[in-house]
Amino acid sequence: MSDLPGDLLYTKDHEWLRREEDGSVTIGITDHAQSSLGDLVYVELPEVGQDVDDGGEMAVVESVKAASDVYAPIAGNIAAINEDLADNPEAINSDPYGDGWIVRLTPSDGVDESALMTPDDYQQFIDELDD
């Protein structure tokens, strides 16, 4: 069973979103994603100020056995990146919803929650993947 905080939204690409009070959105990868990837060794981050399209490549997480793209779940502008990941990529393994956050986006067209999953939906989604 992987850990799924109830206050977050999820995507089919195994990312999570947290809506912050200032309107920005913090994004990371889920506990399920980090445990599938294994020990992370490197995270390639975008530049602050860069625009990203909905579904566009935003970052790369690399483990000892694979490298995966992290896609932008909504269109926006990169407001902040988690620079600590440069020296400490394993934070994504140990704390995927906290210290392991990857970027913070300022949405350009708001957040379409209907395109995202609730914790229950995401749980069902990964249960089906495991079947």
Next chain:
Amino acid sequence: MPFIPHTEKDTREMLQTIGADSIADLFDEIPAELMIEHLPHVPEALSEMEVSRLMRQRAKMDGSPMCFIGAGAYEHHIPTAVWDIATRGEFYSAYTPYQAEASQGTLQTIYEYQTMITELTGLDVSNASLYDGASALAEASLMTVRINRRVKTGRILLAPGVNPVYEQVAAAIAGAQGLTFERLPQDAASGNIDFESLPDGREPAAVVVQLPSFVGTLDDVDRLTDWAHAQGALVIGVVNPTSLAILRPPGQWGEEGADIAIGEGQPLGVPMSSGGPYFGFMTCKQKHVRQMPGRIVGRTTDLDGNPGFALTLQAREQHIRRSKATSNICTNQGLMVTAATIYMSLLGHEGLVSVANTSHANTARLADGLTAIDGVERMYGGPFFHEVALKLDRPVAPILKALADRDILGGFDLTPIIAADALLVCATETKTAADIESYVDAFADVMANGT
């Protein structure tokens, strides 16, 4: 690790497994009109005996001229042990094995090669080699564009001394990916960069500096490196590995050092043979390693605590990263690298310094002899390593032809490249004082008598 071909039985079993009747079936989806049964310009197969005879005849046509041509490939003495060892069954493969970790000896050789090349270039990490020096420039240029993401221009500025062939190859490979290659201004007297008219604000992704330059001169690499970094560019150093025995390595250029060093590895134990196979080397600063193309061998410890070797940082590579790989190069010039590793091991630091110093002294002696002839002078002032450009008072081609008739390859004709009657000559440690004297005498004779 031996090469084991498929037997007919293997082939049959594999075809059965995938449900195909024959090898030809595998090509079914290629439209018939695109299939060529017979290549008109490719002759019928020959037997081993016939091929040997043909090649002996052709080799004879080369003769055994005395070679004073450099211009990117250099004749050096290769101790017999180099190829004796490199062609042992355990080493004699052009490939990095696919089941890499099963071949600990091969990986150890590559690891030692990487260690020596990083020591020579003064940088942190080396890959397991690339195809040749020219394609290494293309790969290094692409690498700088990936690293230097803030710079959107795709512009690579080349010092005037960068080998023109390298520029052509790099433009052919990287041009289609939006990179452009532009030359920095040259100071006519020195042949080096004209620092007075360097273009500020061009936002280059990288500046490429070659030392020694293609025409043999030594640029002020410190000043150019610092200028490039001030422009927000990365610095790619193109270097001759032999010269690094006595010249300052790229890792120590300027305040911060070059970011990437590349070059042609041929001078390290690979014979000159009609253009190849040679190998390219590439090293970089640790912080750029994830953007470096090619294979990298690392040292590790196995479960029993014994040292071992493994391919490392493979997530950059094509078989894992797919279309996002740093390069489509997932191989290296294994055999050439093996020879280079043995060559460097046999010569050691002192041996390499001695080769470099002797080559420099011989070229200086040759230049002195030739410039004493009427109508011959140095093209550029300033110091050189083992190659020097000479300006003649008449066309170069007929002179080279007359020398070739005397079994002397007199040098590289620079006329088409620098629009002057100029000749690039090189005398490595393979030339004796008598060789140099006989070349100078022949040259003087040709200049005086025409043939």
